[in-house]
Amino acid sequence: MKAIVTVGLKPGVLDVQGKAVARALGDLGFAGVEEARVGKVIELDLSGYGDRASAEKQVKDMCEKLLANTVIESYRVEIAS
């Protein structure tokens, strides 16, 4: 089973990496970029977690404990078969 976790800064948290990307794209001549936000995507190969619901529960637990800094980041979990 495969899980895809997307982690990004919560709204209101200053995204300095995103600002740098937007500015660099502007400097390269891409004038139409109004904003950029940078996050992480983590693909996990899982085995032995039974059905999708219990796999999702486990992956959310991984996010809370390791993959995301929940003070400033939010996460989204998708379970792909």
Place this chain on the structure above:
Amino acid sequence: MKAIVTVGLKPGVLDVQGKAVARALGDLGFAGVEEARVGKVIELDLSGYGDRASAEKQVKDMCEKLLANTVIESYRVEIAS
């Protein structure tokens, strides 16, 4: 218009960050994690690029020039309305 760019290491390139994540999850007791791969996701707010096809072309150009290191990374572009 919104674009979502996902950047990840090409197959065969050693993903040290992914290996570290997989090992750390194992150390935390998540025994079912066989592999982890870590990539970036970049959300762009665009304006003035006309239709989806020309926006996608521009974003692919941004990937080639800045967002991805195409020697070791591959990218995927999705255009959301």
